[in-house]
Amino acid sequence: MFGAFQILQVFGEDLAASGHGSVINIGSLYAVVSPDQRFYDHLPGKPPFLKPPAYGASKAALANLTKFLATLWGPKGVRVNTLSPGGVEGGQDGTFKSKFISRVPLSRMATLNDLQGPFLFLASDASRYVTGINLMVDGGFTTW
Numbered sequence: 001m002f003g004a005f006q007i008l009q010v011f012g013e014d015l016a017a018s019g020h021g022s023v024i025n026i027g028s029l030y031a032v033v034s035p036d037q038r039f040y041d042h043l044p045g046k047p048p049f050l051k052p053p054a055y056g057a058s059k060a061a062l063a064n065l066t067k068f069l070a071t072l073w074g075p076k077g078v079r080v081n082t083l084s085p086g087g088v089e090g091g092q093d094g095t096f097k098s099k100f101i102s103r104v105p106l107s108r109m110a111t112l113n114d115l116q117g118p119f120l121f122l123a124s125d126a127s128r129y130v131t132g133i134n135l136m137v138d139g140g141f142t143t144w
Helices: 002-018 053-076 094-101 112-123
Strands: 021-026 078-085 134-137
Touching (some): 002 021, 002 053, 021 053, 078 112
Parallel strands (some): 021 078, 078 134
């Protein structure tokens, strides 16, 4: 969150002064739901969770910053949105994957290719009337 805030603080006003643009913050499904600790309970170590509370809190803060900046810079022609992936395949262990997938209505984890279309949508004029949203790309995970 802090890194995104600093970048937007440095470049945001120039972007707004240009009269157009699209900012896409990268969020997480954990901005809107708490991590299910059962996904991680087979892993050894302490703390007994791998997604500490600060992770979700910072992603929720980023989603709120997105809304704030959308209202601040929208009148100047700049759209600000968050793209929140959930459950992206990244070499996780099989036990985690099967636990996670059992909770996803589309019954799989996302691939990087699954994020391209939503990202391009938010970056392009196809979304020229879209600002201040948190676009969940999570296979339906947050619908439950």
